[in-house]
Amino acid sequence: DARVTQTPRHKVTEMGQEVTMRCQPILGHNTVFWYRQTMMQGLELLAYFRNRAPLDDSGMPKDRFSAEMPDATLATLKIQPSEPRDSAVYFCASGPDRVIPSYNEQFFGPGTRLTVL
Amino acid sequence: LAKTTQPISMDSYEGQEVNITCSHNNIATNDYITWYQQFPSQGPRFIIQGYKTKVTNEVASLFIPADRKSSTLSLPRVSLSDTAVYYCLVGDPSNDYKLSFGAGTTVTVRA
Numbered sequence: 001d002a003r004v005t006q007t008p009r010h011k012v013t014e015m016g017q018e019v020t021m022r023c024q025p026i027l028g029h030n031t032v033f034w035y036r037q038t039m040m041q042g043l044e045l046l047a048y049f050r051n052r053a054p055l056d057d058s059g060m061p062k063d064r065f066s067a068e069m070p071d072a073t074l075a076t077l078k079i080q081p082s083e084p085r086d087s088a089v090y091f092c093a094s095g096p097d098r099v100i101p102s103y104n105e106q107f108f109g110p111g112t113r114l115t116v117l
Numbered sequence: 118l119a120k121t122t123q124p125i126s127m128d129s130y131e132g133q134e135v136n137i138t139c140s141h142n143n144i145a146t147n148d149y150i151t152w153y154q155q156f157p158s159q160g161p162r163f164i165i166q167g168y169k170t171k172v173t174n175e176v177a178s179l180f181i182p183a184d185r186k187s188s189t190l191s192l193p194r195v196s197l198s199d200t201a202v203y204y205c206l207v208g209d210p211s212n213d214y215k216l217s218f219g220a221g222t223t224v225t226v227r228a
Contacts, residue, residue, distance in 0.1 A: 033216075091161075108162065
């Protein structure tokens with residue numbers, strides 16, 4: 001049963017510290033998405049990659065957030081420096097290559113719950 | 118991305134059918150309609166996707182009228198475990214299907 005994995009599941013840190021969240025997409029998937037979920041804003045798309053290349057990170061605060069895919073099995077989302085307003089659940093999702101052009105499903109990981117004090 | 122409107126919440130009882138209607142008046146020709154389900158403390162999960170008429174799978178049915186300006190997700194005979202948030206999304210799959218999640222509909226199933 002292939003799944004997207006995310007680490008850590010929970011992270012508590014102090015304002016100003018660097019936070020790194022990791023995601024292992026489902027093997028063979030070529031699109032990777034990062035989302036942030038808060039009670040106030042709901043689910044927001046932060047960035048996404050196709051074949052490891054960043055295609056859109058317009059939803060991400062550029063001054064403190066960065067997203068990378070060092071290889072096909074790892075996606076990272078970094079926040080430096082972190083702020084209390086970054087407290088949220090961060091989800092990673094991956095999608096398969098579109099064998100059927102009209103069909104596209106994203107598979108979400110369990111999320112990383114980040115608390116910045 | 119087309120904007121969607123759906124009820125904030127719905128209550129139901131076990132064994133009943135739940136129908137959630139989503140409005141998407143500015144849906145584009147290439148857009149598909151997709152529904153996701155999210156349980157507490159979990160990531161969203163794909164339920165069903167359609168373009169027109171009716172689509173059915175083991176979990177739900179999706180009804181889409183000819184003008185495609187709305188769609189209805191039907192959950193047959195719900196159980197307590199169907200309590201979740203349900204999101205209606207509209208987008209073009211050929212565009213890597215960037216998803217725009219709204220507030221969703223919180224469905225609460227009671228015994």
